[in-house]
Amino acid sequence: MDFRTKIESSNPLVTIGVLSYNYASYVVETLNSIYDQTYDNIQLIIIDDHSTDNSVDLINDWIQAKNVSCEFIVHEKNYGRNRACNTIIKNAKGKYLTLFSSDDTMLPGKIEAQVNVMENASEEYAVCYSDAELMNEKGEYRGLYSQTHKVNNLEGEVFEEYYNRRFFICAPTIFFRKKTFDLIGNYDEKVTIEDYEMWMRLLPKYKVKYCDYTGIKYRIKENHSPTQTQTLADKRFYHRNRIYIYAKLYSLLRTENKFPAVKKDLERKINYHLIHLKDVSTSDFWKFLFFLIKNSFYKISVVKLLKLQLKFFLIFYKTRFIPT
Numbered sequence: 001m002d003f004r005t006k007i008e009s010s011n012p013l014v015t016i017g018v019l020s021y022n023y024a025s026y027v028v029e030t031l032n033s034i035y036d037q038t039y040d041n042i043q044l045i046i047i048d049d050h051s052t053d054n055s056v057d058l059i060n061d062w063i064q065a066k067n068v069s070c071e072f073i074v075h076e077k078n079y080g081r082n083r084a085c086n087t088i089i090k091n092a093k094g095k096y097l098t099l100f101s102s103d104d105t106m107l108p109g110k111i112e113a114q115v116n117v118m119e120n121a122s123e124e125y126a127v128c129y130s131d132a133e134l135m136n137e138k139g140e141y142r143g144l145y146s147q148t149h150k151v152n153n154l155e156g157e158v159f160e161e162y163y164n165r166r167f168f169i170c171a172p173t174i175f176f177r178k179k180t181f182d183l184i185g186n187y188d189e190k191v192t193i194e195d196y197e198m199w200m201r202l203l204p205k206y207k208v209k210y211c212d213y214t215g216i217k218y219r220i221k222e223n224h225s226p227t228q229t230q231t232l233a234d235k236r237f238y239h240r241n242r243i244y245i246y247a248k249l250y251s252l253l254r255t256e257n258k259f260p261a262v263k264k265d266l267e268r269k270i271n272y273h274l275i276h277l278k279d280v281s282t283s284d285f286w287k288f289l290f291f292l293i294k295n296s297f298y299k300i301s302v303v304k305l306l307k308l309q310l311k312f313f314l315i316f317y318k319t320r321f322i323p324t
Helices: 027-035 055-066 081-091 110-119 159-163 180-184 194-202 228-254 260-280 282-294 305-319
Strands: 014-020 042-048 071-074 096-101 125-130 133-135 141-144 175-177 207-211 216-219
Touching: 014 027, 014 055, 014 081, 014 110, 027 042, 027 055, 027 096, 042 055, 042 081, 055 071, 071 081, 081 096, 081 194, 096 110, 110 125, 110 175, 110 207, 159 260, 175 180, 180 194, 194 228, 228 260, 228 282, 260 282
Parallel strands: 014 042, 014 096, 042 071, 125 207, 133 216
Antiparallel strands: 096 175, 125 175, 133 141
16 A cells, blocks of 8 residues: 555555654655655655654654655664664565665656566566766755766676675665565674675675666765774774674675685685774774684684784785775
8 A cells, every 4th residue: 555645556565664863954855755756556664763853853744744654663762774774674565675865865756667677577686776866965966876986787696796896886776675685684783884784695696687767866975074083983893894794795605606706805805804903903803803713714723822813914914905
């Protein structure tokens, strides 16, 4: 049943999950763009992750003014984007699902165009993506995503292209088959790089489709210079996340006969991020070292453990300045 008309449709149900957090300046514009979709069978779920501005009031006012039937869930504390995504997935009833930030906007034919692409694709295609218009904080046009990123309209198996940064996906354009999450699991709430972690699990197993309808306007924020403390914290979380994600991917590919070059490169990347983690947090270094040993990335006995650091410096001497 469509959230606007409350009328049953013969078209596949699509769940749109809106992720709201402190975007009071944009959230109504986002919701209006969803309301204006040409597709006639949409379930709308809105998650506010404990905004400190007046986003919740604006959303409630919009729901009342539009007289729509949607699910609006307000978290009692800030759980982070991954928990919000998982809350949407848990409540989604659609055959398809798209997760959308409350500062971006949809163009009217987005959902209809992507349903058409996926309905004509086989089950091995788990997601559909498209190009996006870029806009600044004032909503002014700033070109296309494909003009600054390597999109290339790729379809099919794109894992190695994505892993090697020869191909990028604009996350807000993504359109999932809902059942994909039943097969590979939901977003991992232990990491802060939710899209990248998901792609490292999804792309080795499934294919992607490209939709030639540029269906969204993606808002680009101005950069603010971080403090020294923020920079160190960012580095710490960055290396922690990368080690965790790459270790999971390494375990996933260990039993696969495909992607031998990726498996070899993962060893280098994990070594690289581990030594850089030591530079910013010795305690995290040892924590993740034991994590890697526990998960059989490093096969080593306790007796040899004290010799391991020397081995690291011999390995990392060649890799620590290689960008990843």
